[in-house]
Amino acid sequence: MVVPGEFLSYEEEFMPGKNTFSLDGQVYSALVGYAEFDDNERIVGVKAIKSARAAGVGTHVLARVMLVKESAVLVQVMTAFKDTEKRVFSPTYASIYVAHVSSSYVKNLRDEFRKGDIVKAMVAEVTPYGIKLRTNEPSLGVIKGFCSHCRNELHLNGQNLRCLKCNAEETRKISTEYVL
Ligand SMILES: [Zn+2]
Structure with a gap:
């Protein structure tokens, strides 16, 4: 599971896909979800989790x-x-x-x-x-x-x-x- 701004890959290894962004050759997650690495297409994307809840008191x-x-x-x-x-x-x-x-x-x-x-x-x-x-x-x-x-x-x-x-x-x- 990844959070917004979390590093996913270098562009040389995986290109930015769905729900990601790249900065200085590095790919980051744009939202909360699961990282999905496509080894054939060399693309990394993030599958959104709608139900993910933030850590509150008691977590x-x-x-x-x-x-x-x-x-x-x-x-x-x-x-x-x-x-x-x-x-x-x-x-x-x-x-x-x-x-x-x-x-x-x-x-x-x-x-x-x-x-x-x-x-x-x-x-x-x-x-x-x-x-x-x-x-x-x-x-x-x-x-x-x-x-x-x-x-x-x-x-x-x-x-x-x-x-x-x-x-x-x-x-x-x-x-x-x-x-x-
Ligand atoms: Zn010691």
Whole structure:
């Protein structure tokens, strides 16, 4: 599934078809729908989804941490879903403010998230300035973390996470659905 402005292909590989536009030799989707690549004609088009609904409050997202600031974490949303139904999330960037991170006191956001971590979060608020997410539930938070020293995957070790490569121990706002 693609959203407006999402990159589909280079023109050398696939020419722009239905519901797409091209810019500087790159083909983008013009609307929400499913990308369809015609390998014989070398054309990419987008089949519109009329029923696609935007991500509202209560929608779950999986996102990657892009930047950890003092007051908020900036993430890029990879997928959004409500129950099992996929939702459209646009724009793809969202923020998690420090007050929405945990039900316990957060001293330093860098103890809770690091760049590159994969996070499960929920849409808390949709504003004209952007979408705010929250992780202040046990099932929400980091579901896969990466060592801040060597970038290796972190494994769950009691209440903390441990890097099996360099033996570093790190803290996060860990989801009960942590994968390793
Ligand atoms: Zn490490």
